[in-house]
Amino acid sequence: MLEKTGVPTEQDLAGVIPPRERLARGPVAVIECFQRIPCNPCYTACKQGAIREFADINDPPVIDFDRCNGCALCVSKCPGLAIFVVDETYSADRALVKLPYEFLPVPARGQEVDLLNREGRVVGRGRVERVQNAKVQDRTLIIWVAVPKELSMEVRNIKVGDCQ
Numbered sequence: 001m002l003e004k005t006g007v008p009t010e011q012d013l014a015g016v017i018p019p020r021e022r023l024a025r026g027p028v029a030v031i032e033c034f035q036r037i038p039c040n041p042c043y044t045a046c047k048q049g050a051i052r053e054f055a056d057i058n059d060p061p062v063i064d065f066d067r068c069n070g071c072a073l074c075v076s077k078c079p080g081l082a083i084f085v086v087d088e089t090y091s092a093d094r095a096l097v098k099l100p101y102e103f104l105p106v107p108a109r110g111q112e113v114d115l116l117n118r119e120g121r122v123v124g125r126g127r128v129e130r131v132q133n134a135k136v137q138d139r140t141l142i143i144w145v146a147v148p149k150e151l152s153m154e155v156r157n158i159k160v161g162d163c164q
């Protein structure tokens with residue numbers, strides 16, 4: 001399915017979603033990169049040594065969840081927009097998802113937005129908590145969006161207004 005639609009299967013995702021006990025300890029990266037491509041900016045961006053050095057640059061990345069602190073430095077560096085940070089400790093009923101964003105319009109902090117799953121389908125509503133847009137990110141913004149906790153592993157994009 002991934003090759004035909006670009007949407008990973010449950011089996012693909014099972015190999016990259018952090019274990020429950022790590023999710024319960026705070027923000028952590030979820031790297032949804034499944035294809036063999038010559039690429040490694042995620043590795044060079046990570047200051048924590050959480051992404052293992054690539055033996056072969058075509059290999060998919062391997063993350064050490066215990067080293068990852070959820071800083072999201074890797075999120076804007078990934079040309080495939082394949083890295084997300086999920087914090088299931090954000091509040092009693094909300095998780096925080098930090099996601100890469102290259103669309104217009106750019107949402108504002110506090111704005112309510114549609115939450116999209118990996119297929120681009122609306123699955124709920126969320127609130128933008130922060131918009132990171134530093135020069136070093138080179139126009140790949142990082143949107144921090146608070147989502148219903150049960151959607152933390154579903155929400156992978158947002159829709160702002162009617163403009164996308």
Ligand code: SF4
Pocket residue numbers: 028029045046047048049050051063067068069070071072073074075085
């Ligand atoms: S979120 Fe930060 S610590 Fe975790 S893999 Fe990415 S760059 Fe490394």
Ligand code: SF4
Pocket residue numbers: 031032033039040041042043060061077078079080081082083
């Ligand atoms: S930077 Fe992104 S696309 Fe490239 S290997 Fe890392 S996760 Fe995959």
